[in-house]
Amino acid sequence: MFKKLFILTTFLVAGIAGYGQIVHPELMGQKIAVAVKQEQQLKSKIYKGGGDILTPKDMAFPIRYLREEKNIPNLIVQYTFSKNDSVIRNIEYEWDARNFNESDHNVKPISFDKVLIERYNGLLAYFTKKYGPGTAKGDLTNLAKIDSLGGLTRTDKWNTNGQVDVLMYTAISNYHQAQPHAFRISTHRIRAYLAQPKK
Numbered sequence: 001m002f003k004k005l006f007i008l009t010t011f012l013v014a015g016i017a018g019y020g021q022i023v024h025p026e027l028m029g030q031k032i033a034v035a036v037k038q039e040q041q042l043k044s045k046i047y048k049g050g051g052d053i054l055t056p057k058d059m060a061f062p063i064r065y066l067r068e069e070k071n072i073p074n075l076i077v078q079y080t081f082s083k084n085d086s087v088i089r090n091i092e093y094e095w096d097a098r099n100f101n102e103s104d105h106n107v108k109p110i111s112f113d114k115v116l117i118e119r120y121n122g123l124l125a126y127f128t129k130k131y132g133p134g135t136a137k138g139d140l141t142n143l144a145k146i147d148s149l150g151g152l153t154r155t156d157k158w159n160t161n162g163q164v165d166v167l168m169y170t171a172i173s174n175y176h177q178a179q180p181h182a183f184r185i186s187t188h189r190i191r192a193y194l195a196q197p198k199k
Contacts, residue, residue, distance in 0.1 A: 022075070022093070022123075023091075023093055023123065023126065023127075023192060023194070024038065024091070025091075025130070025163075025164050025166070025194050027079075027088055027091060028088055028089075028091065028163075028164045028194055028196060029087060029088065029196070030087070030088055031081075031085075031086050031087060031088070032060075032063065032079060032081040032086045032087075032088055033086070035063075035079050035088060035091075036063070039065045039067075039077070042067060044065040044066060044067045044077070045065065045066045046063075046064070046065060046066075047064040047065055047066040047076055048064070049099065053078075055080065058082060058083060058084070059080050059081065059082060059083060059089065060080075060081055060082065060083045060086070062078045062079060062080045062081075063078070063079045063081075064076060064077065064078045064079075065077045065078075065079075069095070071112070071115045072095055072112070072115050072116050072119055073095045073096055073097045073099060073100060073188070073189075074095075074099075074100065075093060075094070075095055076093075076094045076095075076096075076099060077091065077092070077093055077094075078090075078091070078092040078094070079091055080092075089195070089196045090193065090194065090195045090196065091193075091194040092191065092192070092193050092194075093190075093191065093192040093193075093194075094189070094190070094191045094192075095116065095119065095189065095190040095191075096188070096189040096190075096191075097187075097188040097189070098185075098187070098188075098189070106185075106186045106188070107174045107176070107186055108174065108186075108188050110143060110146070112188070113143070113146055113152075113172050113188065114143075116170070116172060116188060116190060117140050117152075117170075117172070119190060120140065120154070120168075120170045120190050121140070123168060123190070123192060124156055124168070127156070127158055127166055127168065131158045131160045131163075131166065132158075134156045134157050134158035134166070135156070135157050135158075136154065136155070136156050136157075137154065137155045137156075138152075138153045138154035138155055139152075139154060140152050140154050140170070140172075146172055146173060146174050146175075147173075147174050147175060148173075148175060149175050149184070150173070150175070151171060151172050151173025151174070151175055151187065152170070152171070152172040152173065153169070153170065153171050153172075154169065154170055155167070155168070155169040156168045156169070159197075160197075162197050163197070164194050164195065164196065164197065165193075165194070165195045165196075165197050165198075166192070166193070166194055166195075167192070167193045167195075168190070168191065168192040168193070169190075169191055170189060170190045170191075171187045171188075171189050172187065172188055172189075173186060173187045173188075174186050
């Protein structure tokens, strides 16, 4: 009994720790060259897709990388850094099926969305272990909502006493409506934002 519990706990801790290989809050305040080297070690590819990017006048044009994933959308990581000193100010992580299939009616099987929810819950456990409980809004337990108007949504936020501000959210929905003044598209997305705290 105790042996099984120890093994289960070991796998759980290892799983949470594994998310430290996916998101990297320790890069906040580092030079962009540090992030570039890390992405190269992860065999990430420069990503040039997507729409227009707006940047504050004191920031350089962001660098974006694509990391290949299994069973969920590939991860796009965006680093925004200062023009003057090349210090990273914001990092955005995005898993979004629409980045690779722009169909407005991009219906996914429940097995796909379960893996996406598992990724979100893993990130939630990682940030909670690192920063303590955040503030949450929404719920991901009622999978029947995926095919309904509004779908499944959840937002989590951490303010970490001056370390880094973390905002994470997911939206999962197969609901599609294409009528005048009522246009809604299917969505399967996770985003996590890491930002330098505002003074």
